[in-house]
Amino acid sequence: MTVPAQAGDGAAAAPGAPTADLAARLTGFVRALRTHGLRIGPAETVDAAAVLDVLGLADREQVRAGLAAALLRSDGQRAVFDAAFDLFFPLGVGDPEAVRRAADPAPADPTAPDPTALDPAALREDLRERLAAALAADDWAAQARLAGEAVAAFGRYGTAGGSGRPGSDGWSAHQTLGRLAPETLLARVLAALRAGAGGTDGLDDHLLPDEIRRRVQDFRAMVATEARRRAAEVRGTEHIAERAVAPSLDRIDFLAAGRDQLAELRRTVHPLARKLATRLAARRRRAARGHIDLRRTLRRSLSTGGVPLRPAHRLRRPARPELVLLCDVSGSVAGFSDFTLLLVQAMRDQFSRIRVFAFVNRTAEVTDLLTRGGGDPAALARRILTEAKVTGYHGNSDYGSALREFADRHLDAVGPRTSVLILGDARNNHRDPDLPALGLIAARAHRVHWLNPEQPALWGTGDSAAPVYAGVVEMHCCRNARRLGEFIARLLPV
Numbered sequence: 345m346t347v348p349a350q351a352g353d354g355a356a357a358a359p360g361a362p363t364a365d366l367a368a369r370l371t372g373f374v375r376a377l378r379t380h381g382l383r384i385g386p387a388e389t390v391d392a393a394a395v396l397d398v399l400g401l402a403d404r405e406q407v408r409a410g411l412a413a414a415l416l417r418s419d420g421q422r423a424v425f426d427a428a429f430d431l432f433f434p435l436g437v438g439d440p441e442a443v444r445r446a447a448d449p450a451p452a453d454p455t456a457p458d459p460t461a462l463d464p465a466a467l468r469e470d471l472r473e474r475l476a477a478a479l480a481a482d483d484w485a486a487q488a489r490l491a492g493e494a495v496a497a498f499g500r501y502g503t504a505g506g507s508g509r510p511g512s513d514g515w516s517a518h519q520t521l522g523r524l525a526p527e528t529l530l531a532r533v534l535a536a537l538r539a540g541a542g543g544t545d546g547l548d549d550h551l552l553p554d555e556i557r558r559r560v561q562d563f564r565a566m567v568a569t570e571a572r573r574r575a576a577e578v579r580g581t582e583h584i585a586e587r588a589v590a591p592s593l594d595r596i597d598f599l600a601a602g603r604d605q606l607a608e609l610r611r612t613v614h615p616l617a618r619k620l621a622t623r624l625a626a627r628r629r630r631a632a633r634g635h636i637d638l639r640r641t642l643r644r645s646l647s648t649g650g651v652p653l654r655p656a657h658r659l660r661r662p663a664r665p666e667l668v669l670l671c672d673v674s675g676s677v678a679g680f681s682d683f684t685l686l687l688v689q690a691m692r693d694q695f696s697r698i699r700v701f702a703f704v705n706r707t708a709e710v711t712d713l714l715t716r717g718g719g720d721p722a723a724l725a726r727r728i729l730t731e732a733k734v735t736g737y738h739g740n741s742d743y744g745s746a747l748r749e750f751a752d753r754h755l756d757a758v759g760p761r762t763s764v765l766i767l768g769d770a771r772n773n774h775r776d777p778d779l780p781a782l783g784l785i786a787a788r789a790h791r792v793h794w795l796n797p798e799q800p801a802l803w804g805t806g807d808s809a810a811p812v813y814a815g816v817v818e819m820h821c822c823r824n825a826r827r828l829g830e831f832i833a834r835l836l837p838v
Contacts, residue, residue: 672768686704744778
C-alpha cells in the first residue's frame with residue numbers, strides 16, 4: 345500500500361501516517377470484521393487499500409463510505425462495520441496532534457468550565473445543561489464533544505478509579521450514561537424547541553418527542569463509541585473489537601436476544617426464507633436429473649467412437665417433503681421457536697404439507713393459528729399460549745409428557761416421507777424424559793432432527809436432558825439465525 349497522498353477533493357492527506365502503520369491498521373480492521381463473521385477475502389482487502397490510496401484520510405466519513413463499499417456485501421453487516429471502523433479509524437487518525445487532542449480528557453469547548461473546578465454534582469448539571477442545548481439545536485459536533493467530556497468525567501473505572509483490582513482499568517458507556525441520564529432531558533429539550541430554539545425542521549408538536557428520543561439515542565451511540573475508543577487505547581484495539589463490538593443480527597444467540605433484537609430478527613424472516621427457498625429449489629432441480637446410468641451412457645457412446653458426449657441419467661421425480669414441527673413455546677425458548685415457526689411458514693411452498701404442534705407440558709396442534717397469524721408475527725407465541733392447550737396443571741416444560749401425548753394422539757401426522765423437527769432446549773425440569781415416546785416418533789418418520797438453541801457445552805448441565813435425547817435422534821446446535829439457515833439448507837430432504 346502506498347501512502348495516501350490525496351484526499352477525495354484533491355487536498356493533501358494528513359501527515360504522520362506511515363505506510364506500514366496504515367497497512368497494519370487496515371489488516372487489523374479486516375481481521376476484526378472476519379472475527380464477527382463477515383466474509384472478506386484478499387480481493388476485497390486489496391480493494392479497500394486502493395480506496396485508502398484514492399481517498400486519503402482527510403475526510404473520515406468519505407473513507408467510511410469507501411471502505412464499506414469495498415468490504416461489505418449486505419446491509420445487515422453495516423452495524424458491525426461502523427463500530428469496528430470507529431475503533432480502527434478514530435477522529436484524527438494519521439494526525440498525531442489530532443489523536444492527542446481526541447484522547448485529552450480536557451473539554452474541547454473553550455466556553456466550557458474547567459471540570460477540575462467543579463464538584464461532580466455541578467459538573468453533571470453543567471454537562472446536562474449543555475447537552476440539552478446541543479440536542480435542541482441538533483448540533484452533532486457539540487454532542488460529540490460532550491460525549492468525550494462525559495466519558496472522561498464519569499466513565500473511568502478500575503485501579504485509577506479506586507477499585508483496587510489490578511488489570512480492571514477501562515471506560516464504561518453504561519456507567520457514563522447512568523450518571524448523565526440523557527433520556528430524562530426530554531421535557532427540557534422539548535421546551536427549548538417549542539420556545540423557538542430551532543432544529544425541528546417543521547415537525548408537528550406530536551412528532552417532537554419522537555424526534556428528541558432519536559437524538560438522545562444518537563448521543564448514546566456517540567458515548568458508546570467514545571468509551572470503546574478509550575478502552576481500546578488501554579487494552580488494544582483488536583481486543584476491544586473482538587469483545588465490545590456487538591455481533592451482526594444473524595449471529596446473535598436466540599436465548600440472549602433482547603426484545604428489540606428479536607423484533608429485528610423477525611423482520612429478516614422473509615429475506616432469509618427467499619434465499620433458502622431458492623437454494624432448495626436449485627437442489628431439487630439438480631436432484632430431478634438423477635444419477636448417471638452407466639449402461640445407457642456406454643451404449644450412446646458407441647456412435648461417437650466410445651467418447652461419452654451425451655451422458656444418460658436415471659430420471660426421477662423427487663417429491664416435496666412433508667414437515668412436522670414440534671415446538672417448545674415456554675418462556676425460555678419462545679423467541680427461538682417463534683422465529684423458526686415464522687421461517688417455516690414463509691417457506692411453506694417448499695413442502696407438500698406442514699403441520700405444527702406446540703407444547704409446554706401438553707401438546708396441541710397449532711397449524712391453523714400459524715396460518716391465520718401471518719399478519720402479526722410478533723404475537724405468535726402469545727396467541728399459541730392463550731388459544732391452544734399447551735399447559736396442564738403446571739406451567740413448566742415437560743418434554744417427556746409432551747412427547748408421550750404427541751405419540752398417543754398425533755402419531756398419524758408422521759409418515760415415511762415426513763421430516764420431524766423438534767425445537768427446544770431439552771430442559772425437562774428433572775422429569776421423566778420418556779425416551780420410548782421419542783423412539784416411536786423416530787421409527788415412524790423419515791428423519792427426525794432436534795434443534796437446540798443452547799451451546800453444546802451446556803447440554804447435560806442442570807435439568808438438561810439433551811444428551812439422552814441425542815442418543816435417540818440427531819441433535820443440532822442452532823444458536824442463531826445463521827446456523828438455523830445453514831441447517832435448513834443442508835439437512836432438509838429434497
